[in-house]
Amino acid sequence: MRIGLVTDSCCDLPRDFLNRHRIVILPITIQGNDGTFIDQRDPAATRDFYRRQAAQGVADFESQPYSAEQIKELFLSKLILEFDMVFCLTVMKSRSQIYNHATQAARAILTEYRPIREQANMMKPFVLRVFDSGSIFASQGLVVAEVARLISQDATCSEITKHIERLANTAQGFLMPANLGQLRHQARRKGDKSVGFLSYALGSALDIKPVIRAFQGETTPLSRVNGFAAGVDKLFSLAIEHIQRGLVAPTVCVSYGGDPAVVTDMLAYQRLKQAAKQHNVQLLLCEMSTTAGVNIGAGGVAIAFASETVAVLD
Structure with a gap:
């Protein structure tokens, strides 16, 4: 089974680690005094963002995560064909709407994926599990890194789920x-x-x-x-x-x-x-x-x- 891993850009992990484990990022858009920044975990762009922030001092910012419709489009246009199962781990739901958006999108994805996979001669069901990581930033990175480690070791879906539940605590x-x-x-x-x-x-x-x-x-x-x-x-x-x-x-x-x-x-x-x-x-x-x-x-x-x-x- 091809198992994929999706998280949002609140997750603090190195880009080379994300690339090596094919971890898909749900970007977050930041609106600031000097324009718009889309956080896709690009190291150079992120360092430049911080340099500009340090230079301008205190500033107003608003953040906008992917909507449920954007998450749905990402899955139906790409991920349901690349993977047979996806674990989606979001930043803690008490700090963001990403978990709610992903949960809402999951219902539509699991309703609409079948004809798309059948057209590509993929007859096996597609499985999607959405988890609130209960974490944020570095601790969210920890949870996602651990799931990536287990996937690379060919752990079962049940083993991965149990580990996520343990890490949540x-x-x-x-x-x-x-x-x-x-x-x-x-x-x-x-x-x-x-x-x-x-x-x-x-x-x-x-x-x-x-x-x-x-x-x-x-x-x-x-x-x-x-x-x-x-x-x-x-x-x-x-x-x-x-x-x-x-x-x-x-x-x-x-x-x-x-x-x-x-x-x-x-x-x-x-x-x-x-x-x-x-x-x-x-x-x-x-x-x-x-x-x-x-x-x-x-x-x-x-x-x-x-x-x-x-x-x-x-």
Whole structure:
């Protein structure tokens, strides 16, 4: 059976990984002060987006995911002929309409696919499973990377489904902005008062950064750290600790709001890389989704791993 994998551009994975595993991306369109950007996980375009964002400072952004009709068209025109089964894993539904759009599209796809496949002499049924990953950005990348790994190992559909369900409960993502200006600006535009003026002013003056956790379908503030570099060190040390304890899945994902070369030069990342190698864990580093960037600004860092132990940041 030819098994395909579809996700949206909130998913933080390197382009070479996406290409190698034939992972199909549902693009997200970003409307900003300087025009329109379509996020298709293109590394050069994404890095350029972050350079422009850093230069212009705080700005207004709106994001628009693929509609149900666009998803339906993608499947019926292409994917139902390329694959016999597709797993579609979306960003957590509490943060986006992509899951709802994909679910709505799936009903139409499964109703209309048969004549198209029969015309191409494909008589086997087409199967489509849509999952809310319960994750976002680096943690969504983790879930998708794990499904890709299982597909490459010829795992059964049942085995893949069970692993997705387990990861929905154990994948933990952590996101830290470099600058609070964009975070507060977007939060106010959306009516989110979690980043108030006083905490913003104090945070900016004292270089205190919030750490946001994505876990089991929700994003919540986890902690505050004093200084960006110190915060990155704590997050990477936390991942190392869980690698040494033993992970649910042999994958750790890291993303950065800009050129990932900035991260590879960090001593904390070098320690993480060494720990991953020692424990046979694949470490995936890439540009952060622009959907994350428009909400937290350029220069942010995200990391994700799956562990039975709920992580605590001291």
